[in-house]
Amino acid sequence: MAGGAVGALSHCGGNATSNNRGQITFGSYADPALDILKEVFLPEFERDTGIRTEWVEADFSGWFQKALNDGQTRAGAFDIYVMDDLWVPRFAGASYLANIDELGFQADQDFVPAALDLGFWPPKTGLRQPGIDPKARSVLYALPLISDLQLLFYRNDIYSQGSPKTWGEILQVARERSDPARRQYGWVTRGVKGNPIVNSYFVLLHAFGGEMFGESWKVVFNSLQAVEALEFYLSLLAYEPPGVAEFDSDQEGATLLQGNAFAATMWTGWCGQTDDPARSRVVNKINFDVPPKQVKQVAKLGLFMAGIAASAPNKAGAQEFLKWFSSPSVQLRFARNGGIPFKLSAFQDEEARKKSRWLDAILKCLACGVPSPRTSDWSKVEDILGTELNRALLERGKAKQHLDAAAAEATAFLKGAGYPSG
Amino acid sequence: MDSSLELKRPPEAPLLRRHRWARLLPVALVAPTALFALAITVLPLGYSVVTSLQEFRLGQPPAFVGLQNYQNLLHDVNFKNSLGTTLVFTITATAAEFVLGLMLAMLLKDEFPFQGIIRSSLIVPMAIAPVVVGIIWRLLYNADVGLFSFAVQTVTGKSISVLSSATLALPALIVVDIWEWTPFMFLLLLAGIQSLPQEPFEAARMDGAGPWNIFVHLTLPMLRPVIVVALMIRALDAFTVFDQVFVLTQGGPGTATEVATLMIYKTAFRFSQFGYGASMAITLLILVMVFSAAVTRAFRGTV
Numbered sequence: 001m002a003g004g005a006v007g008a009l010s011h012c013g014g015n016a017t018s019n020n021r022g023q024i025t026f027g028s029y030a031d032p033a034l035d036i037l038k039e040v041f042l043p044e045f046e047r048d049t050g051i052r053t054e055w056v057e058a059d060f061s062g063w064f065q066k067a068l069n070d071g072q073t074r075a076g077a078f079d080i081y082v083m084d085d086l087w088v089p090r091f092a093g094a095s096y097l098a099n100i101d102e103l104g105f106q107a108d109q110d111f112v113p114a115a116l117d118l119g120f121w122p123p124k125t126g127l128r129q130p131g132i133d134p135k136a137r138s139v140l141y142a143l144p145l146i147s148d149l150q151l152l153f154y155r156n157d158i159y160s161q162g163s164p165k166t167w168g169e170i171l172q173v174a175r176e177r178s179d180p181a182r183r184q185y186g187w188v189t190r191g192v193k194g195n196p197i198v199n200s201y202f203v204l205l206h207a208f209g210g211e212m213f214g215e216s217w218k219v220v221f222n223s224l225q226a227v228e229a230l231e232f233y234l235s236l237l238a239y240e241p242p243g244v245a246e247f248d249s250d251q252e253g254a255t256l257l258q259g260n261a262f263a264a265t266m267w268t269g270w271c272g273q274t275d276d277p278a279r280s281r282v283v284n285k286i287n288f289d290v291p292p293k294q295v296k297q298v299a300k301l302g303l304f305m306a307g308i309a310a311s312a313p314n315k316a317g318a319q320e321f322l323k324w325f326s327s328p329s330v331q332l333r334f335a336r337n338g339g340i341p342f343k344l345s346a347f348q349d350e351e352a353r354k355k356s357r358w359l360d361a362i363l364k365c366l367a368c369g370v371p372s373p374r375t376s377d378w379s380k381v382e383d384i385l386g387t388e389l390n391r392a393l394l395e396r397g398k399a400k401q402h403l404d405a406a407a408a409e410a411t412a413f414l415k416g417a418g419y420p421s422g
Numbered sequence: 423m424d425s426s427l428e429l430k431r432p433p434e435a436p437l438l439r440r441h442r443w444a445r446l447l448p449v450a451l452v453a454p455t456a457l458f459a460l461a462i463t464v465l466p467l468g469y470s471v472v473t474s475l476q477e478f479r480l481g482q483p484p485a486f487v488g489l490q491n492y493q494n495l496l497h498d499v500n501f502k503n504s505l506g507t508t509l510v511f512t513i514t515a516t517a518a519e520f521v522l523g524l525m526l527a528m529l530l531k532d533e534f535p536f537q538g539i540i541r542s543s544l545i546v547p548m549a550i551a552p553v554v555v556g557i558i559w560r561l562l563y564n565a566d567v568g569l570f571s572f573a574v575q576t577v578t579g580k581s582i583s584v585l586s587s588a589t590l591a592l593p594a595l596i597v598v599d600i601w602e603w604t605p606f607m608f609l610l611l612l613a614g615i616q617s618l619p620q621e622p623f624e625a626a627r628m629d630g631a632g633p634w635n636i637f638v639h640l641t642l643p644m645l646r647p648v649i650v651v652a653l654m655i656r657a658l659d660a661f662t663v664f665d666q667v668f669v670l671t672q673g674g675p676g677t678a679t680e681v682a683t684l685m686i687y688k689t690a691f692r693f694s695q696f697g698y699g700a701s702m703a704i705t706l707l708i709l710v711m712v713f714s715a716a717v718t719r720a721f722r723g724t725v
Contacts, residue, residue, distance in 0.1 A: 061668075065691050090694060131479060183566070191586070193674035243565025245586035245675055251564070260566075380693040391676045394586060418479070 021050040024317040027070070028055065028082035029063040033146050033269040033304065036339045037325075045324055051317045060084075070309065071096025079312040080321065082145060085118040085303045089129065090376040092121035092141040098308040100140045103319045107140065110328055114366045115144040115342040118303055123374040127217055130418045142307035143322050144342035146268075150203060150300040151358070151365045153256055153270065154263040156287045163289035167207060167232060170263060170292060174239035177262065186239035188261040192248045193390035198382045201389055202300045202370075203265050204229040209295035212373050212381075216421040219410050221385060222403035225295070230392060230399035232294075237396055245393045257282060265291050267302065268340050271358040288361035290368060299365035302372075303342075335359065377417055381410045467707075474700035484697070491701035501702060503677055504685040505709070507592065511681060512660040515599040519656055520649070522600065523607025528637070530608075531615050541612075545605040552602070556669025559598045560585070563670070585671055588678045595679055598666050603659070607652055614648030615641065650721045654714065661710050682706050 028034060042053045056078070058066060064087070070077050071091060083091060091097050100119075107116055117124050119142035122132045154163055158177060164170050174186020190196035205212070205221065208229035214220040237244070241255055253270045255261045259281040273279045274286040290297055306325075308318040324330060331343040335352035340362060346352060347363045372378050388406035392399055414421075474491055476484040495501055530541060547555070562569045565583035574582040584594045618641070626636050642649075664683040667673060673680035673688075686706065690699025 061691070068691060068694075131482065192672055193676070194672055241566045242571070242581045243583035243586050246563075246565070246583065246671070255566075376694060380695070383688065383692070387674070387676055390674050394588060394675050 022314045022317050023052040023054060024079040024314050024321055025054040025056060026080045026082060027063060027067055027078035028057045029060040030057045031269060033148060036337050040337055041334060045321060049320055049324065051320060074311040076311040076313050078309050079314050079318040081307050081309055083142065083305045083307060085301065085305050086372045086378060088118060088121060088142050088305055089374050091307060093376050096310055097141040098310050098312065098315055100308065103315065105319060105322065110343045110345050112342050112344055112366050114301065114369050115147055115303055118371055119143050119305055126374060127213060129375045130420065142305040143326055144303050145306040146304035147340045147342045147362060147366060148268050148302050148304055149362065149365050149369055150199065150265045150267055151361050152263065152289045152291045153266050153286050155282065155285055157285050158262045163287060164292050167292045167294050171236060173262060174236060178239040183260045185241050185261045187236045188240055188252050188255040188264045189244050190247050190249050190252050191245040191390060191393045194383055194386040196248050197389045198386045199300055201233055203291045203298060204233050206298040206370055207291065207294045207296055217414060217419040218421040219407045222407040226403055227400045230403060234392060234396055234399060245390060268362060272338055288358040290361065290364050297368055299369045301369040380413055384409045470700045471704060473696055474704050476697040478694060478696045491698050495701055495705060500677065501685060504680045504682045507680060508661060508682045511596060511663060512657055515596045515660050516653060516657045518600045519604045519607045520653060522604045523611050526608040527611040527615055531612060544608060547602045548605040552665035553669055555598060555602050556666045560670050563594055586675050588675050591671055591675055591678045595666060595670060599660065599663065603656060607656060610648060610652040614645050618644050654717055658710060
């Protein structure tokens with residue numbers, strides 16, 4: 001009887017035993033890009049390892065809030081946090097994540113470098129947030145889960161000579177071929193305030209040679225290049241559907257998939273839908289590439305990451321999942337099933353490339369990808385900038401005035417938060 | 423003191439002991455519930471107050487900063503604007519819902535064919551989850567394919583972007599709130615009207631009073647307690663509106679629809695400024711309490 005009680009207790013705690021390897025609980029936001037993982041690969045992981053899995057999900061904001069609460073209170077409700085790469089600084093910096101290095105995980109050379117780098121804290125390169133020792137060793141706290149990023153989606157019947165090489169070409173085609181009366185628009189964007197519009201602008205800002213922050217965290221998103229990028233962004237408005245200032249990615253994607261727009265920079269989650277006749281009126285008419293160049297050619301990274309909760313009841317099981325999922329054979333099958341992998345060998349597989357014709361473009365984007373600034377305060381700065389970008393979009397002008405206003409507010413905020421040149 | 427002088431307490435009579443126990447029994451029975459209620463209301467509130475006096479920096483334990491967060495709040499233009507937006511939203515939405523709810527209640531108070539179906543269909547909006555309401559209206563307001571834009575385009579030849587207009591976005595949100603919560607007003611007021619005694623109305627009619635006079639001089643005064651409660655409940659709820667704003671506008675365009683709850687949510691959970699967010703929440707709570715107290719005072723004796 002005592003033995004039975006012990007067995008029952010270990011079962012409740014989710015700890016591994018010799019017969020039953022326990023359970024790991026994932027916490028995640030809901031996203032179609034995770035469907036293959038949930039429906040195909042988690043059952044396979046259970047069969048392979050004997051570790052049961054539970055998937056708990058909420059909408060993006062809801063899950064972020066739950067994960068923060070779990071991290072703060074050390075409640076131990078989750079073993080693995082599925083995170084936007086933007087969350088890594090905050091979760092790792094606040095010690096909500098377990099050090100994967102210390103758990104004995106060895107990252108091999110097959111990881112796409114840009115994808116793996118996002119799991120380190122403090123960041124391996126670039127600026128370091130105040131309060132973080134500039135000499136502190138970068139530690140691996142999270143692994144990539146889905147290589148999500150923004151790539152260029154363009155209509156191959158409109159751009160019959162291949163992908164647009166410059167932003168000027170996008171504008172020129174939009175000018176020549178847009179026909180609002182027939183609901184044909186040269187471009188479509190996410191214009192709603194906050195994260196969506198900042199992500200839309202982010203690619204242009206970098207393409208025009210601008211940056212978010214300069215040395216010592218000086219705000220430079222009101223530089224000459226930044227103003228030029230915003231003015232260009234506003235010039236596209238004349239060839240976009242009405243009301244893009246309220247568009248989030250669902251409306252942007254729907255516009256493209258309904259055949260009403262010629263091009264857009266969108267997240268990889270939309271790739272699979274373009275060739276699905278149930279969802280798309282432009283099956284096989286959409287091609288993919290790195291966003292065009294002006295001064296530089298960049299893509300915006302926004303990877304899904306997986307980190308082990310510091311308070312995870314079953315760290316060993318969680319680590320086993322990360323090891324299993326990042327193994328070359330599983331990554332290969334993940335890619336062949338339509339998933340977006342993070343291992344180079346999976347990107348290079350012929351069968352996977354045939355099944356997911358966007359993989360080449362995604363790998364190219366990863367090579368020139370830029371993530372959001374690695375600071376836990378980015379969300380606040382993003383909100384400030386996003387509000388002013390949205391205002392500029394509504395007023396269809398005053399680029400410099402709005403960027404200056406955002407820079408002044410962001411500078412004051414950063415100063416208050418202890419940044420050197422805030 | 424001489425111990426011989428000490429008065430000896432007489433032994434308590436069994437009846438007296440039973441009487442004392444009888445007095446303590448209700449307290450003992452209520453105590454667990456009261457303690458539980460205190461635990462789930464006062465403790466979190468106390469924790470929020472403590473949090474509002476702290477600053478959270480990445481990787482460091484919370485630091486006590488006294489009233490610094492509240493001082494910063496005094497100079498925070500965005501927070502003041504959000505309070506103003508919340509106030510406009512609350513007053514306009516509650517007033518419109520009251521007027522419409524009262525009109526519907528007066529219209530449907532008497533027996534009529536299919537009254538069950540009609541009354542039930544009227545309360546459908548209230549039964550839909552606020553997030554779903556937000557999504558429905560986002561489609562209706564869509565500039566390209568939405569019903570509103572289509573109607574405006576049919577008349578004027580131009581499409582209209584309701585949610586991306588700094589002047590129209592807030593009224594658009596108010597319309598959504600009116601659509602969703604007028605049924606609540608209607609239900610409360612209908613119940614109030616139907617519970618009024620009929621004799622004064624019959625007497626007034628016999629004295630030759632017209633419908634308008636009956637409504638102004640009898641119905642409204644007699645309904646006053648119900649009206650106050652209905653207005654209070656709706657206003658308090660409107661003060662904390664969040665879901666529709668979150669789904670429809672995210673506080674935009676610009677900051678045109680940034681209500682206080684959205685700002686508190688973003689500050690605490692998106693920006694991880696838990697202390698500052700808590701100070702905003704406590705400030706809003708105080709304002710709501712002041713508002714409730716003012717309304718209660720104004721209508722003292724009628725409720």
